Amino acid sequence: MKIFITGASGFVGGAAAKSLSRDHTVLAMSRSERSDAGIKASGAEPVRCALGSVDPAVLEGVDAVVHAAAKVEEFGPMKDFWAINVDGTKQLLEAAKTAGVKRFIHIGTEASIFYGQHMVDIDETEPLAFGAPYPYSRTKAYAEKAVLEANEADGSFTTISVRPRLVWGPGDKTVLPAILAMVEAGKFMWLDGGHMLTSATHIDNLVHGIRLALIKGVGGEAYFVTDDKNMPMRDFLSALVATKGVEIPDKSAPGWLVGLLARIAEGIWTLFRLKSMPPLTRFTIDMTRRECTIRINKAKRDLGYEPVIRTDGAFKQLTEVEAR
Numbered sequence: 001m002k003i004f005i006t007g008a009s010g011f012v013g014g015a016a017a018k019s020l021s022r023d024h025t026v027l028a029m030s031r032s033e034r035s036d037a038g039i040k041a042s043g044a045e046p047v048r049c050a051l052g053s054v055d056p057a058v059l060e061g062v063d064a065v066v067h068a069a070a071k072v073e074e075f076g077p078m079k080d081f082w083a084i085n086v087d088g089t090k091q092l093l094e095a096a097k098t099a100g101v102k103r104f105i106h107i108g109t110e111a112s113i114f115y116g117q118h119m120v121d122i123d124e125t126e127p128l129a130f131g132a133p134y135p136y137s138r139t140k141a142y143a144e145k146a147v148l149e150a151n152e153a154d155g156s157f158t159t160i161s162v163r164p165r166l167v168w169g170p171g172d173k174t175v176l177p178a179i180l181a182m183v184e185a186g187k188f189m190w191l192d193g194g195h196m197l198t199s200a201t202h203i204d205n206l207v208h209g210i211r212l213a214l215i216k217g218v219g220g221e222a223y224f225v226t227d228d229k230n231m232p233m234r235d236f237l238s239a240l241v242a243t244k245g246v247e248i249p250d251k252s253a254p255g256w257l258v259g260l261l262a263r264i265a266e267g268i269w270t271l272f273r274l275k276s277m278p279p280l281t282r283f284t285i286d287m288t289r290r291e292c293t294i295r296i297n298k299a300k301r302d303l304g305y306e307p308v309i310r311t312d313g314a315f316k317q318l319t320e321v322e323a324r
Contacts, residue, residue: 007068051088059099085139151220169203194234243318255289
């Protein structure tokens with residue numbers, strides 16, 4: 001199979017490129033020579049193009065697209081998120097259709113249904129959060145809508161969204177580094193004691209889900225994929241940083257209070273049009289202090305999905321990697 005991947009310079013896209021290039025021909029979107037080097041190291045062939053202006057000629061002969069690129073920042077102007085996450089996705093869909101691509105796999109997120117609520121034992125029947133106050137959530141909701149509506153019932157163009165939650169594992173460039181930085185700076189605190197339950201998705205399990213979606217699944221549908229285990233956020237993050245030999249201090253703050261401070265901070269940043277990231281953001285605080293437990297029955301049924309690595313074994317793997 002010939003596969004085109006966006007976001008191959010990132011954590012998810014890079015892992016997908018490395019895995020898929022072992023037994024498929026993989027092309028990857030690249031915007032710079034620096035990106036070229038990483039893409040080549042993963043076994044993929046870099047193709048110079050940018051999201052929002054992909055020439056259909058780039059996709060000639062491509063069987064499937066894996067769309068992992070997105071703007072994932074915690075805060076910023078809605079128009080910036082919209083241009084990449086929504087308009088960029090729509091343009092890529094059109095280019096893929098024009099080029100005769102048969103399958104389009106979108107990397108979604110549980111954030112696409114999050115507007116600030118607890119998400120307890122949820123599945124794909126939860127409605128997309130088109131009115132979410134967070135630019136990332138809202139634009140990922142509209143992006144997924146565009147992807148699923150582009151599906152052709154006759155099978156000429158099959159679109160599927162694979163939704164992970166809290167992606168972690170070797171190569172993580174966001175979750176673990178951010179927590180380690182806060183702990184080192186003495187700025188990390190649990191919210192409400194960190195006792196809310198969470199699902200998570202190891203990168204190996206997400207890549208496995210992507211591989212399955214390339215050959216299975218119902219067109220026009222979204223599928224959650226997780227590690228199939230729920231843990232208190234406190235236990236999960238403590239075990240995660242312990243793989244680096246770090247211990248999180250036992251400091252906690254009321255979630256409602258930190259959430260209020262985040263809203264004040266964002267208001268100040270917006271009022272004065274500051275370019276930097278606020279010290280606290282609503283999305284991160286709200287997502288961290290809400291329960292998020294997910295059922296993956298649909299992926300098990302339609303994709304034949306089962307985790308390829310279990311949580312305890314994955315923590316052990318990370319610890320051993322660090323010890324080398």
